[in-house]
Amino acid sequence: MNHPILVAENITKRFGAFVALKNVSVAFEAGRLTAIIGPNGAGKSTFFNVLTGAFAPTSGNVNYDGHDITGKKQHEFARMGIAKSFQITNLFPQLSVLENVRVAVQMRHSRFQLLTPRQSMKGLIDQAEGLLNLVGLSSYSSQTARDLAHGQQRCLEIAMALACDPKLLLLDEPTAGMSPEETLVMMDLIVRLADQRTVILVEHKMKLVMGICKRIIVLHHGEFLAEGTPDDVRANDEVKRVYLGQSI
Amino acid sequence: MSETNIRRRKLLLSAAAAATTPFWINSVRAQEGPIRIGYPVPLTGPYAAEAKDQVQGAELAIMEFNESGGLNGRKCELLVRDTKLSPGEAATRTLELIEKDKANFIVGSLSSSVQLAVNNVAKERRIIYSSISQSDTINEVKDWSPYTFHEAMNPTMTAGAVGRYVFPKYGKRIAFLTADYAYGHEMVKGFQRAGKPFGVETLIDIRHPIGASDYSTFLPRIMSLKPDILFFCNFGRDLISSIKQAGDFGLKNNTRFVTPQLTLTARLAGGSDVFDGVIGGATYYWRLEDTVPSAKAFNDKYRKAYAGAVPSDFSALGYSSVRAILTAARNAGSTDSDKVSTALRQLKYDFTKGPEYYRNCDHQAVQSVLVIESKSKNMKDKNDVFDIVAIEKPDESHLRSCQELGHKA
């Protein structure tokens, strides 16, 4: 087993009286494509938000590369090499597709530079164009982001997430609301991305992840249920019971 | 039409405009054409009624001047501008009046801050400004200039006269409810200055924010001190609100309410019950006609011009300030600032309320001060709301001395 890059220890998250996550401990291996699955209300998204720092856990902590990152600010995650895409499309809607990625790329180079024209920083534009190429959006670079089709917007978001050259990429239901064709394109892209970095994927549709993931974690009612290879999970009685009636 | 065409036309137009606009606007003031008096007053906002009176008074003076032949045939016109009671707005309007309208004189304003703003703009450009709003600051050497005249009374005179009337009559233990700005502070100083010879004791001086809507929080403490006299050193709506609320607290039962400046407009807005028995000072009150001939003459002219209306303090100030300047211009035979300034200094006049003149060192109009009491009974008509209880004759010794103000003379 590779060394774990991200470790969640005893995560509990309460919203008032409601317990969304109960004592969940999971270690994610470096270089793997791991999926977190579970039926509706399993606490997947809450878990994702705790992992990416959007929510502070009520108790427990998250370690990244041996450092405790619980309670760190959002922007610090990107700077440490953790990138994410959101469940609901989250772009800069009125900016051009290229500018969306260019701004994301810029983060590592210039944050408080006041007087240099951004158009003169050719290197950044080239990098952004490279990323657009990777996700297949080169021909849309001058369009406004909000005018893209849904699937393209999701791809754009991935390009933006990649802009900080992350070691760890977390994706929250990247294929939500996509057509079957778009889903295929996205899955293909995710597999390609997983070659070079650790990818953690939250997914509702179990079928999708079975073919591509090395490791799967199953949550249920806010608790850890099972973990293992797709085959292990498929064979697990508990999981079967939870996904009652669904073909796995 | 294409965009470029429009642009070219605009450019041509502005070039033409540039050609006709002289760059030396500032250097020579018109000695020909009509005499222009710029008149920045708060036409809109809370003191619009007072401003209207000021305008009517000024227009009456100008009508008379023009009917009597003007300055060697040169007629006068009044350029009324709205200050919105804002010093910034007033400064802009004054700049416009001087730079664009070539006003020969500036008269007007109705607040301490506005008159100081107008004065600063006018004096920098050596234009005579006659202020018709109360202020002590404008007399002081820092704001004053040879072109600054102050037609209105100042707090030292007003509060002094009222104080000298009330202290012997109503008692020496006094309290103040003061609007926290120059006008209020100056009035307090005026009362205390007048009270010194009487040995009055100031129990408390509470400063309230200007424009406050609720005065209740200041009243229990005043009540607990049981003063003989409570001075309301505030103006307009603040005065009405605070007098009303103090009355509600039952303060009036043991304490006499006094305010430095009791105006007809405030009294009519507040009502007879609220003001009943309140004593205050006034520049002018129309019942002066019973004793002063010039007041009778002024009232008659005013009634005739404005459908029977009686002039208020502000009408009288507007009238006498404009008439004084025009008389001085006639005496000087010119509208030149320096010549008219000299003529004003030499002027002795009686336009509305008995003899007046401008003190040489600070150009303060030395005049009589009326002390009036608000009544709720025996009223002849709706404007008969005050009794004149005392008149203090014009007397320089009641003013702060020239040295005190920082003047040499």
Next chain:
Amino acid sequence: MEGAPSRTPYRLIATQVSRHRVAAVIAFLVVLPWLTPSHALAANILIFGLYAVGFNLLFGYTGLLSFGHAAFLGSGSYATGVVMVHYGWPWWLAIPAGITLAALIGLCMGYLVIRSRGIYFAMVTLALGQCVYFAFYKAEAITGGENGLRGVNVETIDLLGWKLDFQDPITKYFVMLVFVAAALWFVSRLLASPFGAVLESVRENEKRAAACGYDVARTKLLAFVISAAICGLAGALRALHLSIVPIDSLHYLTSGQVVMMSLLGGMGTFFGPFVGAATILWVEDVATILTKSWQLVVGVIFIIFVLFFPRGIWGSFLHWLGRR
């Protein structure tokens, strides 16, 4: 958008104007004094236009609606006035003093408000703006309190032996225009810079900007301070223009005025603030002569724009040009 092909002459003009936006605005400002009914009005448009430019940097480009910007206009004016009146500083040194104080107050205020968002931001800036108002109001010995500060007088400007009559309205206007032009150049560069891109991204989507690795709070704070400094410069010029500093320059209605100007002109556009300032001041100037109900006129125009032309005058015009 950049690189979009300009097919029609309208688009061509739009592209050209936006490419040389600083030059275009300055060209307009150079001829402005001959278009307005009075030179004093032109100077006010110049000053309030710059005030709106500063405000627009925050509202239009960063998406933060402040209702406390009078604090910066006013403190800029006061600092300039106070060092001239009480300490005898020359005018050219007093202007940076105004900018500095406005920026400092911006830093303090920004530190307190930057955590709040949306509508809350508007309300808190309003209340803090009132705090600044009271502070200056109470410091009567320095600021003149309610009376305002008088005596910010400049008679002539000595430019290496070349004497300029600052009382001449045109000379005064062009001296002020030099400062405004410099500020416009700075703002234009800023907007085109990488930091400008971060501002836009914060406006567009704060969450996303943070996920990209930008410290949203610090970015906003810096924008807040720069915006304050520009408004401070506008205030400094206003003190010189009027030769007084009125206390109502700190009042919340002065904050509201700049909000109206920005929205009416077109927020998030470079020229919009000047269009808005010119429109409101002009309408006020004209409406005051025609009717006492100038506030009604201004209010109704404003409501119509909020309802039907949220892009503002200039924004709608650009939009129309772009669609031709």
Next chain:
Amino acid sequence: MTDLNLLLLQTVTGIALGSVYALLAIGLSLIFGMLTVVNFAHGAYFMVGAYIGVYVLSATGSFFASLLAVFFSTGLFGLLTERVLVRPLYGRGPDYPLLLTFGLSYVIIDVIRIIFGVEGLQSSTPAALQGSVNIGIGYFPIYRLFLIAAAAVIITALWLFIEKSRYGLIIRAGARDPEIVRILGIDVAKVWLLVFGLGTAIAGLSGVLAAPIRTVTPEMGIPVLVESFVVTVVGGMGSIGGAVIAGLLVGVVYSLTALYAPALAELSIFALMALVLVVRPQGLFGREGLME
């Protein structure tokens, strides 16, 4: 009068003052909690309430009639405002209704000036409530005691309406999540309309209640707006209980500062607000995250 009595009297004064603040803030908070609209014309509705109240009082002689007239007329005015002006702006971001109501306040003030003149109206205390009475710690105006009672009645009525009635249930649910209300098959637009009208009606009521102690002028709503903002920020936007408690708190803080350092009274409420912002940015009773 002993010092303790003075302190108590000052506190009662503060409560009377605070009950006006509380009423004002409730209306503002109600509208915000439900519609996320900050009503910048709130002070203008307060002023309109005072004008209509004084006018009806002088026409009918009945203070009670003037209260009713104001409640329904300013309420109706609010309904119209929401329906015609505010509704088209939903979904365009919270800034737009704010800007619209800011412009609207300009218009309302000037319209009142045109109808009633710029000088303001004379407003006198209803005959039965004139004078002052000894409340054990000193004399206190009867009308201000009435004001405290009236505010208590209005607040209780509103509380009963919100907690016990069917509409109240919808309002509470809607404030948490408009989606839920929509799913329940209720026309959210109607609920919002009603809430806006209710908020403005309460603003109008506070205006007519304050009229006898203040001067009724077109500009009387301007300082009131800022003060009610301070109260809602302290209490927490969208929290009705917070508005009441913060209103009273601000009144008492103002009053006690006025006793010891009158010059700082006005500043004190802003200092209180700044303190609350630093310690608890969402306000004393505000829910976290509502502002986002």
